[in-house]
Amino acid sequence: MALMFERRTHPSPASTAERNAILANPGFGKHFTDHMAVATWTRADGWLESGVVPYGPFQLDPATAVLHYAQEVFEGLKAYRWADDSIRLFRPELNAARMQRSAERLALPALDETDFLASIEGVVRADRDWVPSGGETSLYLRPFLFASEAFLGVRPAHRVTYCCIASPAGAYFSGGVKPVNIWVSEKYTRASPGGTGAAKCGGNYAASLIAQAEAAEHGCEQVLFADAQELRYVEELGGMNVYFVRDGQLHTPELTGSILEGVTRDSVLALAADLGLEPVQRRIEVAELLSGMDDGSISEVFACGTAAVVTPIGALKIAERSVSVSDPEKFTVTAEIRQRLLDIQYGRAEDSHGWTRKIS
Numbered sequence: 619m620a621l622m623f624e625r626r627t628h629p630s631p632a633s634t635a636e637r638n639a640i641l642a643n644p645g646f647g648k649h650f651t652d653h654m655a656v657a658t659w660t661r662a663d664g665w666l667e668s669g670v671v672p673y674g675p676f677q678l679d680p681a682t683a684v685l686h687y688a689q690e691v692f693e694g695l696k697a698y699r700w701a702d703d704s705i706r707l708f709r710p711e712l713n714a715a716r717m718q719r720s721a722e723r724l725a726l727p728a729l730d731e732t733d734f735l736a737s738i739e740g741v742v743r744a745d746r747d748w749v750p751s752g753g754e755t756s757l758y759l760r761p762f763l764f765a766s767e768a769f770l771g772v773r774p775a776h777r778v779t780y781c782c783i784a785s786p787a788g789a790y791f792s793g794g795v796k797p798v799n800i801w802v803s804e805k806y807t808r809a810s811p812g813g814t815g816a817a818k819c820g821g822n823y824a825a826s827l828i829a830q831a832e833a834a835e836h837g838c839e840q841v842l843f844a845d846a847q848e849l850r851y852v853e854e855l856g857g858m859n860v861y862f863v864r865d866g867q868l869h870t871p872e873l874t875g876s877i878l879e880g881v882t883r884d885s886v887l888a889l890a891a892d893l894g895l896e897p898v899q900r901r902i903e904v905a906e907l908l909s910g911m912d913d914g915s916i917s918e919v920f921a922c923g924t925a926a927v928v929t930p931i932g933a934l935k936i937a938e939r940s941v942s943v944s945d946p947e948k949f950t951v952t953a954e955i956r957q958r959l960l961d962i963q964y965g966r967a968e969d970s971h972g973w974t975r976k977i978s
């Protein structure tokens with residue numbers, strides 16, 4: 619039976635002045651809207667108790683399983699306000715499907731696609747005024763599922779909470795898009811064969827933070843992880859998939875089971891083909907990437923994900939070595955793909971793939 623996500627309106631929502639002050643400079647992940655969607659699952663009764671309710675803290679027993687064993691998965695997607703004032707999502711059914719796969723890996727129950735979409739639409743419709751307009755702003759949506767049973771035994775929880783919160787987001791690159799430096803870690807890996815790399819779970823992020831700190835020590839903004847077995851093949855960044863351009867082809871590591879299958883990744887591969895670039899998914903050696911950047915045969919390198927969209931990569935650093943893209947001013951393919959994607963998301967270009975979905 620479908621969940622209803624009936625609305626219980628916030629008795630004292632943010633005032634228009636408060637909301638407008640936040641929307642004028644939202645940043646990322648700092649401010650939250652007036653409502654959130656929640657649903658609870660129990661092993662005995664399945665999913666029940668759904669609603670769109672006033673945003674607020676959970677009361678958690680100290681023995682709540684997620685706090686001890688990290689049985690948790692999440693999603694990330696955006697709602698966009700178009701020039702005609704309609705609100706759209708971008709390929710949300712892929713997020714629904716991925717959350718189901720992530721949940722399965724973490725032994726959690728998932729919402730079916732209908733309920734997942736209903737929860738998101740419920741929050742966005744309740745907080746429609748929180749969707750910013752102008753520039754590359756959006757309302758970032760964060761659905762998540764966690765083990766909410768108070769129990770210290772190690773087994774899949776018998777009680778699970780689903781929640782979707784929303785946070786207005788400004789343009790990720792406030793000072794214009796500029797290339798980042800990437801640290802290739804030879805000390806830490808992100809995901810191993812048979813592990814949770816392909817699942818969007820908080821534990822993967824917890825495990826990547828120390829590598830992120832290592833990158834910062836070397837003057838880099840992000841980490842590129844290599845495969846855990848041989849440290850030989852390129853996998854991805856901590857939260858973004860990675861690509862390079864060579865000879866009219868767009869290369870990205872093939873999905874191995876330890877790489878997260880990004881919605882942006884899939885979209886970028888399709889857009890590359892639209893733009894006349896041949897998309898190539900295969901195993902890519904770190905050494906190949908380094909030498910290609912060094913000798914100039916690789917003309918552009920970039921990363922992508924929902925939050926930052928498309929980020930050019932100017933340099934890679936590994937141990938004592940550093941290689942740069944020869945002409946970082948160019949990034950023409952990167953810029954073209956980025957623009958194309960944004961134009962579809964914001965309704966400025968024809969959505970020939972049918973990726974956008976009007977929800978309000």
Ligand SMILES: *Cc1c(COP(=O)(O)O)cnc(C)c1O
Pocket residue numbers: 694818854855856857858859878879880881882883922923924925
């Ligand atoms: C979320 C995520 C991505 C990007 O996925 P999108 O669906 O494009 O936002 C890439 N890598 C990791 C590890 C992620 O968690």
